[in-house]
Amino acid sequence: MADKRGALAALCALLLTGCGPAVAGTPKPLTITDTERALVSGYFDNxxxxxxxxxxxxxxxxxxxQHPDFEDDDCELPEGTLRVVPTLATLRLDADWTPPEQDEHPRGVVFVVAVTLTxxxxxxxxxxxxxSQHVVLLNGRAYGFAPCITRK
Incomplete structure (x- = not known):
């Protein structure tokens, strides 16, 4: 058992030392600010x-x-109301995401978070x-994407 723990510790140390080649470019922080977290949380609260x-x-x-670049009058919302509870511990940046059936990335900073939707x-x-649900911060405001069930 001790050999397995030692091997696991060695593997973890190897992974953490970054044995791969250096990556060119300027590093950007992957942290989410308290302000960003509050805007995303406030979106769901509202x-x-x-x-x-x-x-x-x-x-x-x-x-x-609705994100201003993706306003859609053809969206048919579900009958009734929604309660969306985010698990903010899962909140992360999602810079490569594009909305379904779209080719362009939304303007702003895109986040994704696990949610329970009722x-x-x-x-x-x-x-x-x-x-999961995406929320975009743009000009100090949180925007989402309406949960369309069908297109009219």
Missing amino acids: LNKAGTAGVDKQRELLRET LFQEGTEIGSQIG
């Missing part, structure tokens, strides 16, 4: 507060917070699932 105020309020907020109709929970 979405959930709007949901408790009803379908119309939440749909209005989804329209207002759909309610007339106050009754219809279903829940775990997935």
Whole structure:
């Protein structure tokens, strides 16, 4: 057993020393600032507060917070309201992501976070699932991408 632990420790040390070739360029921090984390968290807080105020309020907020480069009038939102609970410990940058069926990266800083999404109709929970959701920070504001179920 001690041999396995020693081998594991050696492997970890090898991985951490960065045995590969040097990478050219200027390093950029991969940390998420407290301000960025608060904006992402606030996006979900506002979405959930709007949901408790009803379908119309939440749909209005989804329209207002749709990323300006990807506004889509053909989006059919699910019937009912959504509660989206992010697991902020999973929040990370996602610089290469593009929205489905799009070729361009959104302007701004793109984050992805694991969420638990629950759909309610007339106050009754219809279903829940775990997935990921993207939020983009642009000009000091958080934007999302409405959860379209179909295109009209």
